[in-house]
Amino acid sequence: MYCPSCGLEEKQSNQFCRACGSNLNVVRLAVARPDSITQSAAAARDEIGRAIAFKIREAKSSGELATVAEDVLPEIEKFLESPEEKRLRRVRKGTVAASIGLSATIAFAVVASIVDEDFLILAGLGVVTLFIGLSLVINGLLFTVPKKVLSDKSPDARSQRELDAAKSATNELVLPEPNDIFSSVTEQTTQHLKEKQPAPRG
Structure with a gap:
């Protein structure tokens, strides 16, 4: 925490x-x-699970079961996926789109150089698809990364971490000096006041 x-x-x-x-x-x-949003999300997932189970039980033929499996389940998986899974799905889609755009650009450029220069327009569409795919990949990698670590902006926390690291680096138990050990708060306060008293003039 x-x-x-x-x-x-x-x-x-x-x-x-x-x-x-x-x-x-x-x-x-x-x-x-858990807050109300978390509770409602958990309740929604339970309700979706019950509805899917009911639909599967209700399916009378293999065709109906295939429809549920092919059409409904992928959409429910998208709904239930975590932010990290959504990000990876975006990156995958971007990679596929960029690959298609690159291959279309190369193919139409080769055809345009061999057959007819009118195919360069189609190569331009391939370039557009390539850039759309690259933008999806960049978006997925750079802009939709969920924050997992709180940023540390406190000098107190930094100094406490350094102290913790110093303690863990040495396995020796450091005991205070006998003069520093007091049995009660009163003794500690008295000792502190004695140290602060000015020297007698004389």
Whole structure:
């Protein structure tokens, strides 16, 4: 889980963020309890599953079952796919379109050079198809990438990560000096005040 204030990754179940002190229990409760959109999406998926099962049971012939399998199921798969799967599908479609455009351009350019120059117009259409396919690929790769990591803009989180890395790099247990160990808050405050007192004049 990540702190919503500073972006520090909290691997332990602390109540407060180690870097900025934000209350993390609120975030844990929000993550544990799905929101209404998530609940409605889960309910919709269940309902779609029941409807498909009913349609399959209702199919009386192999032709009707083939219609359900060929027409309905691919559309439902598109509806239920994750954003990453949608992105990959776009990239695949773009790759296919770019390949068709490139091959059409080459084929019509060769035919135009051998037979008739009027085929260059068709080669131009192949170039258009090539660029459409390339734009789909670029869109899928660069512009529809889902964000998986929160950006870290907090110096507190960075310094906390450095401290964590330093602790994990050394396996030695560092104990405080005996002078720094106090049995209560009162003793610690008293010691702190003694250190801050000015030297007596004399």
